[in-house]
Amino acid sequence: MTTAPFPHRITAAAALVLAALAAPAAHAAVVAQTAAPISFTGNGDNQATGLFSAAQTGDLYIAMTVRLEAGDLGANNFLALWLDNVTTGAHTNRPNVGLKSNEGSPGGLDWMVRGSGVTGSFAPDQATIGSTATLWAHLYKAGNANYNRYDLWVNPTGSWTDVLATTPEARSTLNSGLSSISGYGFRTANLSGNDRFTVQSMVISNTVPLNLVPVSAVPEPGSISLALAGLALVGAMARRRRAA
Known part of the structure; x- marks a missing residue:
């Protein structure tokens, strides 16, 4: 697979979400x-x-x-x-x-x-x-x-x-x-x-x-926030399990 020399502007958070969507x-x-x-x-x-x-x-x-x-x-x-x-x-x-x-x-x-x-x-x-x-x-x-x-x-x-x-x-x-x-x-x-x-x-x-x-467009900021919030929730649940 090649990566084309397309100009792009994408934040690190958006890149992580995009990678998951593109899997x-x-x-x-x-x-x-x-x-x-x-x-x-x-x-x-x-x-x-x-x-x-x-x-x-x-x-x-x-x-x-x-x-x-x-x-x-x-x-x-x-x-x-x-x-x-x-x-x-x-x-x-x-x-x-x-x-x-x-x-x-x-x-x-x-x-x-x-x-x-x-x-x-x-x-x-x-x-x-x-x-x-x-x-x-x-x-x-x-x-x-x-x-x-x-x-x-x-x-x-x-x-x-x-x-x-x-x-x-x-x-x-x-x-x-x-x-x-x-x-x-x-x-x-x-x-x-x-x-x-x-x-x-x-x-x-x-x-x-x-x-x-196969490759989704960069998510809207709200979608990124929801994804990050979901990751934070998973982390919080894991911490609660360890504390228990």
């Missing part, structure tokens, strides 16, 4: 994950990039939670996770999954997946500022040497195995031109003013994960 991820072959939430403003092709420890040639499973913090959703506000063999360039002809807002019909669609090019396949779910969405995506090869299928589910329920057995909400059948993938990162475009979007967590695995999002 189930050990059962899946995680090849990349965020260390903490990442907020995006402005535009760039290669934000928060990384490389796998080894090139991947099999199925990839992506779980990502995105919160639209502030601003507005104009035409083609863009925040996507790209997969490629390099961490330079625009990655527009490579697999992308994420937000491409207010596109198509009905009503302007928002969550997309694409294997190549600039035209996405869209899920029917719509996004609003202040909302959070969990995206599951499955990138694989179907009768081809290159990755040419990219499936997307928005806010899925149940296990990965359950969801993979259902029809995806969006599917791209565009040929990525890639037979292997070794790099990943985020691209933003057409953000302006006070547009601010946060990727609360992201995990890429090369085996079917056990959980919805």
Whole structure:
């Protein structure tokens, strides 16, 4: 498992709680994950990039939670996770999954997946500022040497195995031109003013994960306080037993 060079700000207490929440991820072959939430403003092709420890040639499973913090959703506000063999360039002809807002019909669609090019396949779910969405995506090869299928589910329920057995909400059948993938990162475009979007967590695995999002976002301060209070209670009970 590699640790990506994502910028992060996390307290020691939060790190301890996050480590406990993240423990189930050990059962899946995680090849990349965020260390903490990442907020995006402005535009760039290669934000928060990384490389796998080894090139991947099999199925990839992506779980990502995105919160639209502030601003507005104009035409083609863009925040996507790209997969490629390099961490330079625009990655527009490579697999992308994420937000491409207010596109198509009905009503302007928002969550997309694409294997190549600039035209996405869209899920029917719509996004609003202040909302959070969990995206599951499955990138694989179907009768081809290159990755040419990219499936997307928005806010899925149940296990990965359950969801993979259902029809995806969006599917791209565009040929990525890639037979292997070794790099990943985020691209933003057409953000302006006070547009601010946060990727609360992201995990890429090369085996079917056990959980919805194997790595949880950093808990709210109240959750950390409750966890620490619980540890204090356990300590107090242990002291009482020793005193008895």
